[in-house]
Amino acid sequence: MSQTRHAALMADPRIAEARALIQSALAEHRSAVTAVCGPDPALAADYDASVEAIGQIRGRGLFFPYLGSGLGNGPYVELDDGSIKLDFISGIGVHGWGHGDAGITDAAIDAALQDTIMQGNLQQNTVSLEVGKLLVDGANRWQSDGRFSHCFLTTTGAMANENAYKILLQNKAPASRALAFAGNFSGRTLGMCWVTDKAANRVGVPQTIQTDYIPHFNPDRPEVSTRRALYKLERLLARYPGQHALMSFELVLGEGGYYAGTTEFYRALMQRCKDAGIAVHVDEVQTFGRTTEMYAFQHFGLDDLVDVVSVGKVTQVCATVFTNAVNPKPGLLSQTFTGATAAFHAAKVIIEGLRDGGFYGDSGRNVQLHNHFVAGIKGIGERHPGWVKGPFGVGAMVGFTPFGGDPAKNKALLAQMYKDGLLGFTAGKNPTRMRFLMPLGVVTEAQIDDAVRILEISMAAVA
Ligand SMILES: Cc1ncc(COP(=O)(O)O)c(C=O)c1O
Structure with missing residues (x-):
C-alpha cells in the first residue's frame, strides 16, 4: 500500500527509539516533582x-x-x-x-516531526481536519445527523467569539446589537471588550458592539430568576425592535463568579430569542470539557437551540463551531495563523481523551x-x-x-x-x-x- 514520505519518517525505528529515550528521561525527572516545596x-x-x-x-x-x-x-x-x-x-x-x-509530550514530538511550526488558512496539515472534525462531531454527540456542520479554528478564545459575532451579525445585518449576561466575560479584543461586562476593561476604547445585558440566574432567588430575565429581555426587544442579531450565553459564568443557571432558565431565554429571530451563541471557552457532557450546552440539554458555539482554553486550539444555516459569505473569516502545530497535536490528544476517558x-x-x-x-x-x-x-x-x-x-x-x-x-x-x-x-x-x-x-x- 502506498504511503507518504512523512508516514515513512514516522515509521522509522529510530523515531520510536528516540521517543522512548525522551519519555524515559521525562518520567525519571518528572518523578522528582510530587509535592509542594519552597524555592532553592x-x-x-x-x-x-x-x-x-x-x-x-x-x-x-x-x-x-x-x-x-x-x-x-x-x-x-x-x-x-x-x-x-x-x-x-x-x-x-x-x-x-x-x-x-507523557501523552502531550508525545503529541509535541509528533508535531516537531511535522514540517511547519504554525498551521494557517492558506497552508495547513491534516491535523487541522482531525481537530475540526472532533469538535463538530462532539457538538453532535458523535451522531451523524447532528445540527452542527462547520468549525473555524483560531488562536484565542476572544477570536473564537469575534468570529461567532461576525457570523451572526452578517446573518442578521443590519441588526447590530448583541445581548449577553450581566457579569459575562467574552475576551478583550476591540469587539469583545464591549461585550464583557466590565467597564474597567475598555477604558478609552471607542464603542464597537452595543451590548444589552440580561441578569444571569440568581441561586438565592431561583424562583424569580427566569421571570426577571425574561422581563428584561422583553423590555429590550421592545426598546430596540429588530436590532439584536444574537444573544451570547455564558452558561457557567467563569470570571463572573461560577454562577450556573438551570435548563428551564436557559431554554426560556433561548426560545424567546429564537421566536424574535435572534441567534443563540454559547461561549464555552471556559466550560468546554468540564461539565457532565463535553459541551456545557449538552449538560443543560440545549442542543436544539444553539446556532454557534465558541471553545478554547483546554482545547489548546480555539474554535467557532456552527450550523450550516449560518455559514457566512466568503471573505468574512480568515487569518494567517490558526495555531501552533504542537497545539493542534495536543488538541487532538486532549479532545480524544475527553471523549474516551469516562469524564461524562x-x-x-x-x-x-x-x-x-x-x-x-x-x-x-x-x-x-x-x-x-x-x-x-x-x-x-x-x-x-x-x-x-x-x-x-x-x-x-x-x-x-x-x-x-x-x-x-x-x-x-x-x-x-x-x-x-x-x-x-x-x-x-x-x-x-x-x-x-x-x-x-x-x-x-x-x-
Ligand atoms: C468565557 C470566556 N470567553 C472568552 C474568553 C477569552 O479567551 P482568551 O483569553 O483566550 O481570549 C475567556 C477567557 O478567560 C472566557 O473565560
Missing part, C-alpha cells in the same frame, strides 16, 4: 531578577511571580526558582492535562472530581464556621465564597495560597469568590486532598 535559595536571586525583568518588558508586573522551569508532573509544577506549586487554576483552564504529561455522565470523572473537591471544601467550612459559603460550580469548575466574599480578604487569601504553594484565582465581585480549574485530565483524589489541606492552612493564616 541559590536560584532565588536570579529568579527575582527575571520576574522583575519580565514586568519591565511587559510594562506591567506579573499577577503572580510565576515563571515555570519547564518541568511538571500532573498538577505539580516546578518554577524557575526550584519551588513546586500545586496548580489548581491551570492557566485559567488551559492546562487540563496538567504539566509534563452523572457519575463520570468530572462529577467524581467535583464531589470529592466539594466535600473537602465543605469540610473546611464545618471545621471553621463562617469561612466557607458554597461551594459552587459545575463538574471540574469549583469555587466558593471565602469569609463572606470580602474582596480584600479574598485577595489576601489568594496571595497566601500562592505563598503556601496552591494556585487558584478569584472570580466575581460582591461577593468575591475563589475558584479552581483543576487539571481534570490527570488530577487524582489524593492531589485534591493536598489542595484542600493547603487551602485550610492558607485560610487559617488570613482568617
Whole structure:
C-alpha cells in the first residue's frame, strides 16, 4: 500500500527509539516533582531578577511571580526558582492535562516531526481536519445527523467569539446589537471588550458592539430568576425592535463568579430569542470539557437551540463551531495563523481523551472530581464556621465564597495560597469568590486532598 514520505519518517525505528529515550528521561525527572516545596535559595536571586525583568518588558508586573522551569508532573509544577506549586487554576483552564504529561509530550514530538511550526488558512496539515472534525462531531454527540456542520479554528478564545459575532451579525445585518449576561466575560479584543461586562476593561476604547445585558440566574432567588430575565429581555426587544442579531450565553459564568443557571432558565431565554429571530451563541471557552457532557450546552440539554458555539482554553486550539444555516459569505473569516502545530497535536490528544476517558455522565470523572473537591471544601467550612459559603460550580469548575466574599480578604487569601504553594484565582465581585480549574485530565483524589489541606492552612493564616 502506498504511503507518504512523512508516514515513512514516522515509521522509522529510530523515531520510536528516540521517543522512548525522551519519555524515559521525562518520567525519571518528572518523578522528582510530587509535592509542594519552597524555592532553592541559590536560584532565588536570579529568579527575582527575571520576574522583575519580565514586568519591565511587559510594562506591567506579573499577577503572580510565576515563571515555570519547564518541568511538571500532573498538577505539580516546578518554577524557575526550584519551588513546586500545586496548580489548581491551570492557566485559567488551559492546562487540563496538567504539566509534563507523557501523552502531550508525545503529541509535541509528533508535531516537531511535522514540517511547519504554525498551521494557517492558506497552508495547513491534516491535523487541522482531525481537530475540526472532533469538535463538530462532539457538538453532535458523535451522531451523524447532528445540527452542527462547520468549525473555524483560531488562536484565542476572544477570536473564537469575534468570529461567532461576525457570523451572526452578517446573518442578521443590519441588526447590530448583541445581548449577553450581566457579569459575562467574552475576551478583550476591540469587539469583545464591549461585550464583557466590565467597564474597567475598555477604558478609552471607542464603542464597537452595543451590548444589552440580561441578569444571569440568581441561586438565592431561583424562583424569580427566569421571570426577571425574561422581563428584561422583553423590555429590550421592545426598546430596540429588530436590532439584536444574537444573544451570547455564558452558561457557567467563569470570571463572573461560577454562577450556573438551570435548563428551564436557559431554554426560556433561548426560545424567546429564537421566536424574535435572534441567534443563540454559547461561549464555552471556559466550560468546554468540564461539565457532565463535553459541551456545557449538552449538560443543560440545549442542543436544539444553539446556532454557534465558541471553545478554547483546554482545547489548546480555539474554535467557532456552527450550523450550516449560518455559514457566512466568503471573505468574512480568515487569518494567517490558526495555531501552533504542537497545539493542534495536543488538541487532538486532549479532545480524544475527553471523549474516551469516562469524564461524562452523572457519575463520570468530572462529577467524581467535583464531589470529592466539594466535600473537602465543605469540610473546611464545618471545621471553621463562617469561612466557607458554597461551594459552587459545575463538574471540574469549583469555587466558593471565602469569609463572606470580602474582596480584600479574598485577595489576601489568594496571595497566601500562592505563598503556601496552591494556585487558584478569584472570580466575581460582591461577593468575591475563589475558584479552581483543576487539571481534570490527570488530577487524582489524593492531589485534591493536598489542595484542600493547603487551602485550610492558607485560610487559617488570613482568617
Ligand atoms: C468565557 C470566556 N470567553 C472568552 C474568553 C477569552 O479567551 P482568551 O483569553 O483566550 O481570549 C475567556 C477567557 O478567560 C472566557 O473565560
